[in-house]
Amino acid sequence: MIPEEISFVQCGLGPIGLELVQQAFDRENLRLVGAVDISPEFTGQDVGAILPEQKLTGIPVTANLKETLKETRPRVLVHATVSSFRKAYPQLLEAVQTGSAVVSTCEELSYPWQASPDLSDSLDRAAKYHNVAVLGTGVNPGFLMDALVLTLTGVSKKVETIAVHRIIDASKRRLSFQEKIGVGLDIATFKERVKGKTLGHKGFHESIHMVADGLGWRLDRVTQRIEPVVAETSFRSPACSIKKGDVIGLRQEGCGYSRKERKIVLKFEAYLNAENPCDRIRLEGTPPLVLEIPGGVPGDTATASIVLNAIPRILMCPPGLITMRDLPLIHWRA
């Protein structure tokens, strides 16, 4: 049975972490018992004082996850720190070892078995030993380009190829998102940062492998490329002034190939003033099917929502390192 009130510690107080705390306040079944972040300027502050809509909680931010977990013994760690599974691993293990289930926005955790089999296996064993479940999810990866795609194939007689297209008008998104897609950079810097892997959407590999494994497709190659979108004229955005030729965002494409055939194509376009923002899934097969979400699912708030909506499910499911593919459907609950 799930307790009426589920205690949780929030680890990571970036934009998503703060959104998670904010949304959790509106949920009767969730009770924040601790907050952790490594930024020195947060340490000791009331976590509620950091929120956009300030609300004092009596819960000071600490920099020590282990201590906080030991003191508060939460049912769940809500984790929103890094994209890299390897970097997140010690934090995840800490939670598991104190008996907390974990829901994390760590992109590489959404389907970690393919890229990090050893680390996955190790975390899976620890989670099983301590009888808790660990899940990585979010709007993307975790929903739009993987779980929702698999869901749509549920009514298919045969699936030949899959294309998913997400178009985001970045001018409507937070500044740190705009930075993540290179807004304001010149092309040379953009290309450098693509090489350094500090730009762009994270999670294509995970989404592609989750879908391919689900459908029983053996992929022999997964590719990815990122191109800048540049301004055709100069203009002023709320955050900065853009000169003609400056980067205003990116186009990113990931492909999963099987015997030279493009079986899965994921496209992510995010730039200032992109027209007709939309999420679109196209299945070629029998029958051909198109699913559209006009306007698109909003990124940050939806990621926080699906993380919180997943909490009751991971408290009911068998222990271990699980993915969205293994869980009963996650839905909102009043």
Added chain:
Amino acid sequence: MIPEEISFVQCGLGPIGLELVQQAFDRENLRLVGAVDISPEFTGQDVGAILPEQKLTGIPVTANLKETLKETRPRVLVHATVSSFRKAYPQLLEAVQTGSAVVSTCEELSYPWQASPDLSDSLDRAAKYHNVAVLGTGVNPGFLMDALVLTLTGVSKKVETIAVHRIIDASKRRLSFQEKIGVGLDIATFKERVKGKTLGHKGFHESIHMVADGLGWRLDRVTQRIEPVVAETSFRSPACSIKKGDVIGLRQEGCGYSRKERKIVLKFEAYLNAENPCDRIRLEGTPPLVLEIPGGVPGDTATASIVLNAIPRILMCPPGLITMRDLPLIHWRA
């Protein structure tokens, strides 16, 4: 573990049943071992000879489900006979008692707990005792107006109301579907048949309660009404000639109310030459979300597909009477 090849008996050889057998032939993991139907003209015939694309199987149709189950001991009974849970119950129980799991298109089985708690409880106990799972599913109920709706709420911070709209161009559907929506009737006969509950889409109550229970909404009233759509001019359809004023299909609406507020509205429109066929889910809340499937999911083939796609899942899940809400996501697999 799921066996590599799953044996099944097909019970019910109406249009959906035949589609199920036909689709199963294309799936390597499924092996038909028996076929049952009460129509005397089928008895003794090779089931493959009844299919639109004839293909001899060596499996004769029998009229006796119990005998066939005992002789063939299938892993799964695929059941497509009636909409009424009460009428299907003896057949379902027969399967459970011979140790077969069941996937059924019986509309009332898709979420039976609300309308038939005693019968549900009884079937649930039998299924648990015999260590098999029983599931009712299909494209609708089972997917479009319930499971897919719940899935979409997974990225919601708050859901206020839900509207689902399915528009079907009935001229593209089989004759027995056209009969089910009253094509060719005069209005008086249409109204009589609505009273006698022999017309219209089945499953609104089940979809509404599955969604409401999932979201934690307490409904105090569920209503339903069916109106005819009549021909504005005379014309000839492939099946019959339509006079001005004849029924060419229907509009059906189901509502779930909580404290006088319409929380869930399901609309089903199906008539000859309906324009812009589409499935559309609209969530009012935070954020508001719209999901569209232009053209709509085709009914019969998709129902057969989701039933077959569900088979591996129900062989893995805990025993009992389960619903789409409880299962890990159902997807196609090569």
